[in-house]
Amino acid sequence: MTSTLEGRTILILTSNFGTETDEIQHPLAALREAGAQVIVAAPEAGSVATLQRDREPGADVPVDTVYDTVKAKDVDALVLPGGTLNADTLRADETAQFLVRSVAAAGKPVAAICHAPWLLVETGLANGRTLTSVPTIRTDLVNAGGEWTDQEVVVDDTAGFRLITSRTPDDLDAFTTAIIEALR
Template structure:
């Protein structure tokens, strides 16, 4: 399955990109780095610059039709930038409207809020987003990983880097089950 990893040109928490990416590769999937601009993206280790990664597709030049699922890595700056980019928000909303599974960790739930896909759904995130999620009509829970089955498409959310193992295992399981249903 082709899996879009949507990140901003700067500000993604590196471990929240690299661990899910590697988990997808190890499971036989094809991860594709999608961003709002061509070139490379700058990852961070908390507030320190980390590695750069090449962009493989640009939002606005691709669509959810090209992918079986979407992963939204966190970092504070990454989703804050994405939620102000209309094409990035539309890209996320497109996955939900098509019923394709979406996985988001940490602050990435901000992009889900902006895409208006949390209303009536139960999810988790970095704790500081709980009010944003509630104000957007969602229900916030403090859990390592949460799968929301109601609403368009499955939504897998997680709180923080410490939860990455559970996050990766869960989204891979959900993506595999959803792929089997679609086949």
């Protein structure tokens, strides 16, 4: 892959535990390979203890910064990896909610996969949007005013910022491609 995203800064927002291994590692590697500076931000310094399919321990991913120090003006896009525990933790975190709302309000792309759209529900960003997710949170997204569809990736440009959503680790190639295309 060429350096198509050189000069771009992408934030991966995560908790310190329970993030789906592939859903953080794949975008991190693909976006860096595309030339972007990718920052992993979590509530605490150290590392992210990932899980594979919400069950087995996965690789630790180093945290670059704590997310209460990140400003929307300093990033070009936001990526929200899934994992049930990760997404459930972030959706209840007011600092994470504020950061997601700020990036969206700045008109910058927000990308969420698997259970991560739960944070879109909590921030009101699912309302009026067409999106996808892991099927088990479909009802939550519909109840929040979203139009859920079963596709590997959905890109919605209807509310002032590009929203990119995807279902599962099986869709990671399409998910990261959509992120890269949004920033070209």
